[in-house]
Amino acid sequence: MTESIVFVVDDDTAARSAMESLLRSVGLLVETFGSPAEFLRRSAAECPCCLVLDVRLPGMSGLELQRHLRSARSNIPIIFITGHGDIPMSVEAMKAGAVEFLTKPFRGQDLLDAIHNAIERNRGDREDEARIAELRRRTGALTPREREVMERVIAGLLNKQIAAELGTSERTVKIQRASVMKKMGADSLPDLVRMAEKTGIALKG
């Protein structure tokens, strides 16, 4: 497992240190916080991570922190813990994308399993993000004309049709098309289409 980190936000000192000890005992990196505000002061992690969050907290509640993180476009997975088996609240939390909702007192193994899943999920998200960022970088390196050609290629147009649309020769289109494939690192047309989908380049209808 590459470096990963677990954040714990709970206002109860004893609960916090107990969770920290348990997580460290299985070799996880842990950072604990007494309130959402404290957590928000920390800059976002650069490695796969997840957040263990008490629902009832002084000041901003756990659910509010969740909303705050979502609106700040953070995709950190959240494991909620609560003292009450409060069903409406857990439904709300799960709808808003919580990975797990644990009712105190839970088994340590349940928490560890939830954390494991959450970190794997975050790792996957991060890899996707990295891939997309790379594709965006590649798309950015295309010349405007190459981009126009690419849009038409993935829309399924033939070289001849593209040349007619852009008012150029079929030969030129062929050269530009090869250049697009090379710059994007695509092996085939389907490969290029998948990449375009991921980066969100609009398919020209």
Place this chain on the structure above:
Amino acid sequence: MQFMQPSERRQAVWGYALAILCAGSALTVTASLRNPLFPTPLFFAAIVITTWYGGSVPGFVAIALATLSLNYYFIPPLGSMSLNKPEILYLLEFALPASLTCWFVRKRRITETMLRESRDKLQSRIEQRQAELARVSRMMTIGEMGVSIAHEVNQPLMALVLNGEACLRWLRADPPNLPEARKAAGHIIEEGHRAGAIVQRIRALAKTSPKRVVLDVNEVATEAAALLQKELARNRVALRTELARTLPRVRGDRVQLQQVIFNLAMNAIEIMSMETERARELRIRTEAEGSESIIVAVEDTGPGLPSGDPEELFTAFFTTKEDGIGIGLSISRTIVEAHGGRLWAGNSGGGAVFQFRLPVMEGAL
């Protein structure tokens, strides 16, 4: 003839003695006035007094004595019991109204006694009902406290379980991490004590009979505040406790006084939870008031008291809440007054303030 009870016999003897005493006094005083124009008024008074305090039979004895005295001492021929027609008329004119008066007085007396008895009976029934009400409200409060306690017990329980698991994992590691395992075991003990303290508090709650002990009201307030944690968090109310550094001891029931503070604070929290604009702050304050008494105040930052007489808040079944039954404040007042104190309401700068004064225990610092 039926046997008389000793108390009845004593009552009868007292009645007759009273008749003789009153009639005799009337005779002595009237006789000392030489040739009174109207010899009857004092005899009349004697009859009324005898009937009121002695009953109807002694009353009639007094009438008989008065009539005989009048005939012998004041109606010519003096010193003789002989009767002629005008004398008889005169005596009848005295005896008949006297008898009537005697009858009315007796009737009045009986009515009054009955009224007093039924009043006493009602009074004791009211007291009984109030005690019942207090018990019911207490049970309800205990129910509310129970939820709070469950939450409180859960915290150390979870810490216990997690520390235990962590401890095992530190020991199972290769090589075992003894310092970490020891630390986790230490936490387990601490949390066990924390749970134990909560259980003790529950036990204190379950004790039903009021127990008067020497109390530090600061402690009572702190315990009540601990029970409020859940409600405070749920309604996003900040708690500020301003406890006097030293507070003279009072004598009282710990749980009952806790209940009063809890009730007042719950009201404050509920009122504030309807507020959206203002910051919600609950203030619990204790202070010594000279060496005679102490004050406990519960203040909020809500909208303040409703207009009207604040005393109305304390009457049973008066409520401003939709789902309230309006006995919290009335019971709180009953409890405070049973402790020789006073509970009242007012407005402070930012909201309502409910406070009570308790007398300091004699000989306390």
